[in-house]
Amino acid sequence: MSEQEQVRKQRPERRTDESTAPEVDATRGDQIKADLDDLLDEIDEVLEDNAEEFVRNYVQKGGE
Amino acid sequence: MAIEKVLGIETEYGIVGGPDHDPITASSLVVNAFAQPGMSHVNWDFEDEMPGHDARGFPAFTSVAPLIETHLANTVLPNGARFYVDHAHPEYSSPEVRTPLEGVRYDAAGEEVLRRAARAANELGHYPQPIVVYKNNSDGKGNSYGTHENYLVERSIEFADIVRAMVPHLISRQIICGAGKVGAETEAGFALGPTYQIAQRSEFFEEIVGLETTLKRPIVNTRDEPHGDPERFRRLHVIIGDANMSQVATFVKLGSTSLLLATLEDFGTSAFPLPPRQPVRAVRLYGSDVSLRASVEDEEGRSLSAWDYQDALWHLADQYVGETGGSAVAGESEVAFILSTWRELLDGVRDDRDLVADRIDWVAKLRLIEGYQERHGLRSDDMRLRAIDLQYHDVRPERSLAARCGLRELIAPNDIQRSLAEPPRSTRAYFRGRCIAQYPESIAAANWDSVVFDLGADPLQRVPMMDPLRGTAELTEELLDRCTTARQLLDELGS
Numbered sequence: 001m002s003e004q005e006q007v008r009k010q011r012p013e014r015r016t017d018e019s020t021a022p023e024v025d026a027t028r029g030d031q032i033k034a035d036l037d038d039l040l041d042e043i044d045e046v047l048e049d050n051a052e053e054f055v056r057n058y059v060q061k062g063g064e
Numbered sequence: 065m066a067i068e069k070v071l072g073i074e075t076e077y078g079i080v081g082g083p084d085h086d087p088i089t090a091s092s093l094v095v096n097a098f099a100q101p102g103m104s105h106v107n108w109d110f111e112d113e114m115p116g117h118d119a120r121g122f123p124a125f126t127s128v129a130p131l132i133e134t135h136l137a138n139t140v141l142p143n144g145a146r147f148y149v150d151h152a153h154p155e156y157s158s159p160e161v162r163t164p165l166e167g168v169r170y171d172a173a174g175e176e177v178l179r180r181a182a183r184a185a186n187e188l189g190h191y192p193q194p195i196v197v198y199k200n201n202s203d204g205k206g207n208s209y210g211t212h213e214n215y216l217v218e219r220s221i222e223f224a225d226i227v228r229a230m231v232p233h234l235i236s237r238q239i240i241c242g243a244g245k246v247g248a249e250t251e252a253g254f255a256l257g258p259t260y261q262i263a264q265r266s267e268f269f270e271e272i273v274g275l276e277t278t279l280k281r282p283i284v285n286t287r288d289e290p291h292g293d294p295e296r297f298r299r300l301h302v303i304i305g306d307a308n309m310s311q312v313a314t315f316v317k318l319g320s321t322s323l324l325l326a327t328l329e330d331f332g333t334s335a336f337p338l339p340p341r342q343p344v345r346a347v348r349l350y351g352s353d354v355s356l357r358a359s360v361e362d363e364e365g366r367s368l369s370a371w372d373y374q375d376a377l378w379h380l381a382d383q384y385v386g387e388t389g390g391s392a393v394a395g396e397s398e399v400a401f402i403l404s405t406w407r408e409l410l411d412g413v414r415d416d417r418d419l420v421a422d423r424i425d426w427v428a429k430l431r432l433i434e435g436y437q438e439r440h441g442l443r444s445d446d447m448r449l450r451a452i453d454l455q456y457h458d459v460r461p462e463r464s465l466a467a468r469c470g471l472r473e474l475i476a477p478n479d480i481q482r483s484l485a486e487p488p489r490s491t492r493a494y495f496r497g498r499c500i501a502q503y504p505e506s507i508a509a510a511n512w513d514s515v516v517f518d519l520g521a522d523p524l525q526r527v528p529m530m531d532p533l534r535g536t537a538e539l540t541e542e543l544l545d546r547c548t549t550a551r552q553l554l555d556e557l558g559s
Contacts, residue, residue, distance in 0.1 A: 032418050035470070036435050042468050043436060043452065051451035055204070058454055061087055061152035063076040063209030064277040064303065 066326035066392035067297075070216040070491055070532040071318055072160050073171045075307050076153035076209040077178055078198035078457070082191050087152035088136075090185075090195045094154045095137035095147055097188055098181035106500065108138045108146065109509035109516055109526075118275050119223045119288035119298065140510045142485050142501035144493030145170065147177060153209050154178060154197065159493030160214075160512070160532050163394035164318035164402060166488050168311050169475045173483035175199060179459045180484075199307045200457035201264040204450060206249045208268045210277065211307040215322060216532060217298040218329050219290075226300060227273050227284045229328045231339040233321065234283050234304050235347040236373035238263040239356055240409040241317040243306035244426030246433060246453040247445070248352070258352035259444040260433065262426040264306045266351025272343050277303050283343055291512035293530040300325065304347070309457060309466035311474040312423040316409060319393065319402030324377060326392040327384040337376045338362040346370075354430065356414060374410055378403070421469070428469045429456050492535030498544045499553075506550035517550050525554055 048054040082090030138148040144159030156174035161167050178197045186194045202208045217226065242263030248254050253267035261267065274282035283304050290297040302321065308314045327335065339362065340346040346360040350370040359369040368376075382403055384390065390399040405423075412420030413427065421427045433449050442448060456465040475483075487497025492513075499507060499515050508518035517525045529535045547553035 028418075036431060039432065039468060040435050040439050043432065043465060046455075046463055046465070046468075047448065048451050048455060052447040055447045055450045055454065057085075058078070058080060058198075058203050059205060060078050060203040060207045060209060062207045062278055063151045063153045063155075064212070064281075 066329035066388075067216060067218045068162065068533060069322040069326060069393050070160050070162060071164070071167050071322060072158045072214045073167060073174075073314070073318070074155060074157040074210070074212045074214070075171070075174060075199065076150055076155045076211070077459075078200050078203065078209065079153060079195065080198075081193040081195040082185070082189070085193065088149065091149040091152060091154040092137045093185040093189060094178070094181045094195060094197065095139060095149055097184035098147060098177060099137070099139045106140050106504065106507050107509040108140070108148065109511040109514055111511070111514070111526075113289065113511070115287055115289055117288040119286040140496065140500050141177070142487065142497050143170065143173060143483055144487035144491075144497035144500075145174065145177070146511075147181075151209075154181070159488055159497065160491040161488045161493070162490035162533075163398055164315055164322060165394065165398055165474065166490065167318045168315045169479060169483050170488065171314055172311060172475050172480045175459055176480055176484055179461075182459070196463075197459050198454065198457040199309060199459055200243065200454070201306050202245065202249065202268075204245070204247065204249055204453070208265055208281075210265075210303055211305055212277075213302040213305060213318065213321065215300045215302070215325055216292070217300050217325055219294070219296050219298050221298065221329060223286065223298075225328065225333045226298075226325075228339060229333045229336040230300075230321075230324065231272065231283055231343050232337050232373045233324050233377050234302065235340070235343055236350060236370035236377070237317065237320060238266055238306070238347075238351055239370045239374060239413055240406070240424055241305065241308060241313050242266075242351065242424075242426040243308055243313075243457075244429035244453070246450050252348055253352070256348060256352040258354075260354055260430055261352050262354060263351045265304060266347050269304055269344060269347050283347060292532050297532075306425070307457070308425055309464075310423055310425045310428070310471045312405060312409075312472050313425055315474055316402065316406050319398075320377070320381065320406050322393045323381040323384065323390060323399070323402060326388075326390065327380060329392070330388060331380075331384065335380055337368075337373060337380075338364060338366075340368070354426075371410065371414055378406055378410060381406075422472050425456075425466070425471075428466070428471065429453065432456070432465060432469070489537035489541075491532050492529040494537045495529060495535030495540050495544070498540070499550075502544065503550035503553070517554060519551055519554070527554075527557060 079087050079090050136149040146157040158170040182195050182197050245261045245264045250267045270280045271282040273284045275286050285301045285303045287301045290299045340360045349358050356371050359367040417427050421431050458464045461467050487494045506517050509516040513529050515527045
């Protein structure tokens with residue numbers, strides 16, 4: 001966990017400013033990875049508790 | 065000159081929960097919960113609906129007449145949209161708009177309508193399983209429901225030419241507009257065996273051209289129901305496409321398709337790439353291939369990937385805009401924005417997907433799926449991955465995964481909120497929406513091309529709107545500002 005928090009602190013803003021020059025690839029790669037790690041943390045928090053039941057119960061009638 | 069591309073999007077939302085898990089009841093509760101006091105009586109006027117008419121010019125003997133579900137909840141909103149129960153889904157049909165960016169705005173307003181409506185229904189009902197709605201197009205079990213686009217096309221364009229010109233785009237645009245999906249759910253899908261598909265609906269298409277929308281779905285739908293003067297207009301009813309969470313994807317979907325239709329009107333079919341020999345096979349194959357390398361043969365045996373088709377179509381649209389300005393689709397800066405965004409997405413999806421993960425739904429979703437799978441060491445058929453797929457489309461901000469992906473927004477949240485109450489100024493939806501807001505007690509029914517007034521003792525009075533580009537703010541705002549009652553409005557219109 002602490003490792004992720006460190007990564008998070010290094011990151012400036014979630015949204016990158018389009019007008020800034022592209023960063024060197026290594027930094028950009030790290031940033032993308034850090035963003036994704038944050039996102040996956042969030043998914044762990046909000047994903048439906050019982051995925052199997054949730055998916056099984058999601059049944060729709062056709063439409064259109 | 066190409067005619068102005070009036071357009072709109074209709075979306076059937078997935079729905080779960082509510083009393084007895086009955087989706088029809090839940091859908092009705094959602095629509096009714098949103099209906100404003102004093103307006104729930106506004107009916108849909110079916111007079112000009114003819115979904116059985118076939119654009120190829122012959123009557124549809126194979127089609128069953130549609131059941132007119134007047135008993136189901138059905139309402140017209142002050143923004144000019146229709147919000148109703150279609151089969152077993154709540155459906156939001158956006159008001160007609162004049163440009164792709166307006167289309168995005170009123171599609172986003174639809175999401176907000178559903179969000180508020182479901183919240184209101186749950187507050188009224190306290191169901192053990194709350195009602196939840198999803199902006200997606202399949203349940204992963206072989207049931208699909210639609211997101212349809214509509215475009216105004218010149219009547220003089222032969223339908224066969226629309227088919228020939230538009231098939232390459234309709235089968236290949238999924239590489240930038242697909243919403244992504246874990247696994248497969250039809251025989252055709254199983255045969256290809258993908259663990260992930262770029263589009264939700266591609267495996268459901270079985271024909272090239274046809275009238276059906278629920279069975280034997282065709283790539284080009286022939287429903288000939290112009291909702292306007294049939295001598296002048298067609299409405300191309302595009303049923304192949306996914307509901308997008310990404311506003312940019314919606315924008316490019318509407319923008320690219322509008323530009324190509326205008327190109328067809330001005331340049332003719334010969335300017336377009338040849339369709340594949342087997343379009344149905346092509347749409348499924350492209351849809352199941354995240355590498356984007358799969359290719360099919362066109363009618364002359366040339367091998368083309370979906371990307372190749374999109375690249376050729378982009379160049380055609382670019383040439384069209386260069387020669388005509390593209391004003392049939394939008395103003396200069398918006399047209400330039402369509403072309404530049406379309407180009408960025410095409411290059412990004414091939415060369416550097418991280419650059420477009422904030423704009424292409426299937427790329428954004430795939431990152432979540434692959435990241436989660438890797439983090440937890442899951443098999444590709446793990447139910448948690450399917451749960452992520454579904455929850456990407458949950459419209460509740462506290463649950464939506466799409467809302468957490470950093471998708472770029474084109475419309476400011478305040479503008480979306482305003483668009484629930486304000487109709488677009490650019491089409492007849494303006495007149496419809498303002499009448500609904502201003503004279504709710506005097507309106508008996510409304511539909512795309514008319515508003516029906518009930519002034520008590522007199523017979524009902526129908527105000528026809530056969531031209532989608534009349535009834536705009538420019539033409540009716542002063543009149544509507546001036547007329548405080550429906551009687552005054554009708555008197556002025558009649559004089």
